[in-house]
Amino acid sequence: MIPMIHVENLAKNFVLHNQGSVAIPVLAGASFAVAPGECVALIGESGAGKSTVMRILYGNYLAQGGTVRIGGLDITQAEPREILALRRETLGYVSQFLRVVPRVPTLEVVAEPLLALGRPEDEAMARARDLLTRLRIPERLWALSPTTFSGGEQQRVNIARGFAHRYPALLLDEPTASLDATNRETVLHLIEEAKAGGAAIVGIFHDLEARARVADREIDVTEFTPRLT
Amino acid sequence: MNAYNFAYLDEQTKRMIRRAILKGVAVPGYQVPFASREMPMPYGWGTGGVQVTAACLTPEDTLKVIDQGADDTTNAVSIRKFFEKTAGVAVTEKTGEATIIQTRHRIPEQTLTEDQILVYQVPIPEPLRFLEPSEVETRKMHALEDYGLMHVKLYEDIARHGEIATAYAYPVKVEGRYVMDPSPIPKFDNPKLESAALQLFGAGREQRIYAVPPYTKVVSLDFDDYPFDPSKPAHPCALCGAEDSYLDEVITDDAGSRMFVCSDTDYCAGRRGDGA
């Protein structure tokens, strides 16, 4: 099977120009692949580079070497607009933090990925309502901006938004953090549904039980840490 | 009177003004700059019109001068006397007898002919002036036919007054190209801008001359749903009974009595002489 996400020989370092141009190597020789319908968990200690890998996969960080193919597009070489199109159509990302424009109602925040794809408004809104209901965001909050919500509520809005469109590739950064048992269960269901729907998923799960339940494989990013010679 | 050249201005100046007039005739509605001279009268008294008239006059001409339609007001009388003195031309109060008519704020009621020239005194020649203060910009707007702003003025009129409240100096488009200020004539006169006579406009202080040649198309600007309406108060003239002429309101005593009479004194007198 052709992998949905294919990382080869990935290298990343940070050069801090304003602090004596010190170069900090973070990743070297990282290679892995994720097939459709497969969920891979990134593991490793804090600071090992899990988040860095995720951010490179999303095009948020630049890679210094290697290739990252997602749905056939090498995002280390792609034009910004190609990455934007990829993010719209193919690649979803549920980060730990919700970043939205103030004043936009929650329902619209969740429906936005579908609207951006040009889906009919009623279809997008119906999907948003369904997800918000499943994630137990009270209906009276839907017309309000999520910027005023509690941390847990914001996290659930963020998840609803991330799952609104059925992305073929999905990046999850601690999706179950700060959730109660019922909501956690809902999120795990959503992940399982996405897998069953053929999504290739890369996730960071500190919740070991959750990881054991949804992840098919684990990749220890410590292996990608550059060896200083 | 040998102290002055014929019609006051020296021949070089007349040449310069005639060039401007010719250019104005060639480009109808376009404001041609010219080097306006000091005249022996204050700005605002028709210095532009007087210079155009002086440049057009020949010894054989018969001159008529009106101010607000009347031949007997101070301004009209002084200009007429000025040319009697400096050019020695014949003068008349009869519209039909004149070959050159200098006017302020009116077009005579009697239809003009191909043998006549109508010279307007113009205070502010730029129709866009009160909308766009920059001369550089208004010139560009004319050059590029960028006239949206002109309609904005009419829009503002309707928004504020429920109708196009502009009653005089009503902007027109000449020969489908230049937007022109017809000088402060009442909008009632606008249809008469399409005429057999040559019409010349002189603005002394602003140093501009422009022209509407005979039989040129002159369209008053308007909106589809608020068409141009050249109407005037619905009264007949109290003296001659005319219902088709533009009227002045005259207060007749301290008690507020008033009457409406023709503003064109020659037209009114002519009708009364005819026994109409």
Next chain:
Amino acid sequence: MTPLLNVQGLTKRYGGRIGCADVSFQLYPGEVLGIVGESGSGKSTLLNCLAGHLAPDAGEVIFDTRSDGPRDVLTMSEPERRMLGRTDWAFVHQNPRDGLRMRISAGGNVGERLMAVGAHHYGAIREKATDWLGRVEISAARIDDRPSAFSGGMQQRLQIARNLVTGPRLVFMDEPTGGLDVSVQARLLDLIRGLVRRMGLSAIVVTHDLAVVRLLADRLMVMKDGHVIETGLTDQVLDDPQAPYTQLLVSSVLQV
């Protein structure tokens, strides 16, 4: 896909001093490009050259026109450029006073572009103006008020309505939220974002405010001393800046 705007080697000098030098980029339909940099970095010079307000010394600004396909704006005749300026292009000034007619009612301000392209039906113009005032959240009851009676935020929203009423495809914005209170800024940004998405607009936004580009721009261009020193996806440039200057810029202004 044909880029909406294709800029090549754009250079503007002020005597011996560089305004902007050798700037090249493409803007595709629906994209929002942010240009950031400090005062004097050349970002406003660049914007004014692109919008035809300044004549550059060298380069090409090729715009994909509706009628004739890609054409170099710089070699267009002035009437063509003006026509573009009131149909397909829009320019939102930092100071609403520069982009509005202060002595003309709000309705007249919005209607001007319509009338400039030949709309001569008062009722239709007024209806469209009312609709646009609503879209920028100005009450229809204010349609006959002059902008001088409006707050700064309202003036800026009116300027946006005035610009977008003819359905342009490319909007230039020069510090659109500069000089506004933070709360007013958020409302305006939200409004602009909504309009950009619904109308499928492309936009070039010049600002020194990184929070503004974070919310509005898909892509970023960082300028310094007239040169483009870094480009990329907005979040990538802000989160993983490569050039020394960008790193300094990001680390000294944020957290956004």
